[in-house]
Amino acid sequence: MSFNTEPVITLNLLKCFRHLAQAAARIACAVVSVVGILFISAANAVAPIHDGIQIQQTPRQYAKANLSIDQYKCISILYGKESAWSHTAYNKSSGAAGIPQGKSVWLRSATPIEQVKWGISYIEHRYSTPCKALNHFRKFNWH
DSSP: OOOOOHHHHHHHHHHHHHHHHHHHHHHHHHHHHHHHHHHHHHHSEEEEEETTEEEEEOHHHHHHHHSOHHHHHHHHHHHHHHTTTOTTOEETTTTEETTTTBSOGGGGTSOHHHHHHHHHHHHHHHTSSHHHHHHHHHHHSOO
16 A cells, blocks of 8 residues: 655645745844834934833924924924925035034934924024024025
């Protein structure tokens, strides 16, 4: 009596390939998840710790949390026009960099939150409020 082992081998190979495919899918999913987390982390910055909990904020959220709603609306328009809220924005002709488009070389290596802090401080020192800075921008096309 002879047994045909061919179907058994094929079935075992199919099971092996299925396990390999499942493992590859799990690895691919893990890699995509890690890459996604890295991109999200780069876009967000760490805010202060409140009640022992560290809070993640975007630069816009930081500005909104630190300004009145009216002043936030003005800075949002201003930074939207200046840099589209891009922390990597750079104007070759003026040398202005970052979200606030300041001329400080430090802004090129600052985090997005640090750039917004710097921008708010600059605006307070020079114009007193973001709305006054926006009015100046509308009049002269710079602030």
